Amino acid sequence: MNTDWFIIVNPTSGNGKSKKSWQHISTLLKNHGIRFSFAFTEYSKHESELAQHAIKNGFTKIISVGGDGTLHHIVNGIMSQNIVETNTIQLAVIPIGTGNDWVKTYNIPTKIEKSILIIKKGNSILQDIGKLTTENNTSLYFNNVAGIGYDGYVVNKLKNLKRFGGIAYLLSGIYGLLSYKKSNFKIEINNQILEERCLMTIFGICKFSGGGMQFTKDVNPSDGLLDITIAKNLSLFDLILNLPKLYNGTIVYHKKVTTYKTDTIKVIPTSTVEKPFIQADGELIDSGSVEVSIVKKAIQFIVPTL
Numbered sequence: 001m002n003t004d005w006f007i008i009v010n011p012t013s014g015n016g017k018s019k020k021s022w023q024h025i026s027t028l029l030k031n032h033g034i035r036f037s038f039a040f041t042e043y044s045k046h047e048s049e050l051a052q053h054a055i056k057n058g059f060t061k062i063i064s065v066g067g068d069g070t071l072h073h074i075v076n077g078i079m080s081q082n083i084v085e086t087n088t089i090q091l092a093v094i095p096i097g098t099g100n101d102w103v104k105t106y107n108i109p110t111k112i113e114k115s116i117l118i119i120k121k122g123n124s125i126l127q128d129i130g131k132l133t134t135e136n137n138t139s140l141y142f143n144n145v146a147g148i149g150y151d152g153y154v155v156n157k158l159k160n161l162k163r164f165g166g167i168a169y170l171l172s173g174i175y176g177l178l179s180y181k182k183s184n185f186k187i188e189i190n191n192q193i194l195e196e197r198c199l200m201t202i203f204g205i206c207k208f209s210g211g212g213m214q215f216t217k218d219v220n221p222s223d224g225l226l227d228i229t230i231a232k233n234l235s236l237f238d239l240i241l242n243l244p245k246l247y248n249g250t251i252v253y254h255k256k257v258t259t260y261k262t263d264t265i266k267v268i269p270t271s272t273v274e275k276p277f278i279q280a281d282g283e284l285i286d287s288g289s290v291e292v293s294i295v296k297k298a299i300q301f302i303v304p305t306l
Contacts, residue, residue: 003061005092005119006054007038008047008074010066014096018065021112025065025094028113032120036063041070051077061090063119067097068144072281078299079129079141086295087126092119092302098211099282102144105206105221106303123305126297127221130205132280135289142280143299145209145216148267148290149200150231152277153180154210155284182233183276188266189228201267202229203292207249209282214249217259224296228260266291 007029011019019040029036037059039050051062051074062078064071071093078089094115095103106125109115130142185201187194202209204216204227216227234256245251252259268289269276275287 002058003035004059005034005036005061005063006050006057006059007036007063007065008041008050008054008070009038010041010047010070012041013066013070014098018096021096022065025112025116028116032116034116034120041066045073045076047073048077048080050074052081052083055081055083055089060084060088061092063092063094065094065096067095068099068101068282070097071102071143072283075129075143075281075299076141079131079295086129086298087300090122090124090300090302094119099209101208101211101282102206104208104212105144105219106301108304118304119302121305123303124300125222125303127299127301128205128224129295129298130203130226130280131293131295132203132278132285133291133293134278134286136286138286140280140285141295142203142205143301144206144281145202145204146278146280146285146292147200147202147209147215148269148278149183149185149198149276150180151200151202151210151215152279152284152287155279155282156277181273183269183273184271186268186270187230188268189260189264190262194230195270196230197233199231199234201265202231203227203265204229205294213246215246215251217249217252218261222297224294225261225263226265226292226294228262228265230258230260232256232258264291264293 041047064074078086095110133139185196185198202215206221207214207219215229219227277287278285278290
């Protein structure tokens with residue numbers, strides 16, 4: 001077993017900020033006595049391969065340098081390998097991305113040196129991980145928030161707007177409000193079958209998504225349950241009128257929003273319109289039907305002490 005950290009750097013994260021900051025990051029790590037090896041990603045989803053390669057070489061401690069997408073792909077690399085139990089892996093984050101949503105749940109600062117001090121202290125929490133299985137037999141994992149419908153549509157549009165930084169989420173969200181057509185869903189949850197015309201259905205492990213919006217209620221990332229939010233037939237006027245509630249979390253109390261806790265859920269689009277997009281951790285995954293389950297206490301994440 002290698003007791004050093006293996007660092008995976010996405011040089012394109014934060015519009016290239018990761019690459020520009022790497023020399024500073026590596027110097028700070030050395031100054032704090034943190035031993036490490038590292039690799040830069042070279043293509044899409046390379047993080048997953050690098051994580052698995054690191055584990056094969058005896059590393060059980062990994063640092064993600066990048067945004068939510070970088071972390072998402074590392075998590076998928078960890079969860080899809082069978083060399084070691086996933087809960088023996090420690091995963092830390094130096095957040096350099098557009099949204100940095102996962103770190104907000106744990107109050108991990110975006111200041112590089114402060115995030116490194118958290119890694120040095122080494123406090124960890126065993127967090128649940130969500131699993132998505134689509135109608136095309138695509139199976140993927142998520143560590144933050146996934147969803148189907150409007151949020152997937154927004155993520156699809158976001159890929160062309162990330163160069164605008166944090167405002168990209170707002171721009172793609174506004175575009176989505178004007179152009180997205182709601183879908184009819186059959187939702188199987190807690191031995192119930194719901195037939196709903198929905199804006200979106202959200203599957204939450206943690207609190208924040210979409211650049212700081214909060215669609216989940218009473219989140220506990222280690223309780224073995226998904227936090228489900230079903231945003232029903234919300235209109236453009238509803239969303240504009242309640243825009244602040246999207247960011248302070250009180251949108252879950254809107255009369256057209258319902259919340260549930262469950263360890264599994266299946267969502268089947270029944271509309272004749274285009275299949276709705278599915279997103280996970282801000283990454284476009286697939287479209288169509290999806291089944292979501294949970295892997296309890298799956299990975300050790302390095303977080304601040306309470």
